[in-house]
Amino acid sequence: MRIPSALSLSLSAAALLLPLGGCGNDNGAFFQGYAEGDFVYVASSEAGRLTELPVRRGQQVEAGAPLFALDAERETAARNQASAQLAAAAAQLEDIATGKRPAEVDVTRAQLAQAEAASRRSATQLRRDTEQFRIGGIARSQLDDSREQARSDAARVRELKAQLDVAALPGRDDQRLAQAAQVEAARAALAQADWTLAQKRQAAPAAGLVFDTLYRVGEWVPAGSPVVSLLPPGNIKVRLFVPQAALGALKVGQQLMVSCDGCGAPIPVRVDYISTQAEYTPPVIYSRESRGKLVYMIQARPTPEMAPRLHPGQPLEAVPQ
Template identity: 60%
Template sequence: MKWRTVCVCGAAFVFTACSRHEPPRWQGYAEGEYVYLASSQSGTLTELAVERGQTVAASAPAFALESGEEEAARNEAQHRLTAAQQQLADLQTGKRPPEVRVTEAQLAQAEANAHKAALQLTRDEAQLRAGGISQAQLDDSRAQADSTAAQVRELRNQVRVANLPGRTAQIAAQAADVDAARASLAQAQWRLDQKRVNVPRAGLVYDTLFRVGEWVQAGNPVVQMLPPQNVKVRFFVPETAVGSLAPGRKVTVRCDGCAEDVPATITWISNAAEYTPPVIYSNENRTKLVFMIEARPSAQDAVKLHPGQPVEVTLQ
């Protein structure tokens, strides 16, 4: 009797252990969303500041193309802007003080001549009444007085004009030239900046696609980057389990050779089945339906995974 009792108890223990529920496990793989660094300009690759397999920080130099032509264009645009700004300043301030002083000196000389001519005219008028000079000589004196007076008025107007800024339309036109020159400089600077490309986000240099000295066509990637935020896990779950999952659900990722499990968060669930039988659904073929799900680990844990690496995913 004792022996049978022990056997029954042992059998019950084995049955209980075998019926213990284990969390489902789904197969998948790690994947990376690569960032391809390229320039919008063509040129010879003169500098490659990163190497394949290197981890670089954000804003670190990645590569540079030959930029002699762009530097010359930028310098030319800078000189044109400076010239346009100086011309605008000249229009806004009128003539230079030395030029104004020259005109003022001419005015003073003309005023002296006009005063002298007016005195001579007064004397000649008295002489004509006394019969000392002819009418022709008086006419000459009057003409000389009128001429010097007109010259005084002209020079006075020139002094006033010299102290005025340029006309409104001229200033507006020159200001437009300054804006156009500034825009040309910005364009030239942008083209020059495109010849040097920096790393937009910290990450792994997955590959370099050109060597120094090679010609790089505009838009062709030179460096292939993999930021840790761009590492994700894709796995597949059966149709019977997809309804219980939702974005934000926590999962655990296991991989061969990993020292520890990697936690991740579901970010996307496919709305379409990866496999659809060519016949009407039945209880037999519904089990063949699987849905792709994406989960992302944190940036700190993403470095533990490698694109293409098989993984096993379980719910936390």
């Protein structure tokens, strides 16, 4: 976030009026400017009512500290539904892979035992009727009936044995692949539901100062709307305005010493940007007098340890090291 334009204009105008001198030392060059912060605006991708705001303005927080929470009843229900659907799909895949249930197999085994007993009886009856037919004790029609019954009972035994073999087989490959795809789809839906639910609670992405809170508990927060603005120490920078005559002596990486009212000892900063365009210049022609009023904006950063001593909008003065 930039300092309001009115403040920038007033500070830059002051830099034009006082390009040299300062801090009670009229013999050394100094540059005027101000501190500025690159704020981190923490928001949720989901809308909701603000239910928790455990931080306050001016509080220092560590990375990972909870910042705010939105109501999550709908997202929790959606997550539970996705979890149940995944469990159902996985159970169905396991059922397909293992064949029939044990209880169903037990029923088939019992039927097979009955069929084998019936087959043994019909085979015994067939042997008796065959002997009776040889001695003329029964008609051929009775022998034919016994033979057909024995064949039928034996076929029933083979059928039930085949059913047991089939029950032990897994489902068809195409069926298993289709169900496996359903499981993956349910797993992806659960991951999405987890992510959406996690968006209802936001933590600090880095350690820093809670610069401002933009909503109160109970208010509705639209999706993507920042609730907390953070200022990590590494995001504090210094903007200075350098006269044209002094610009050639500065370079990126050069160290400056920054002073401000009530800051104590000067703070070292390093230049990381030098503007290529002059500011607050006459519209067309640069006369000799107007060239003396040209200023260039430079940007410098303090070390993270020194940064908390500076505050956005604070007027500063810097001298080359």
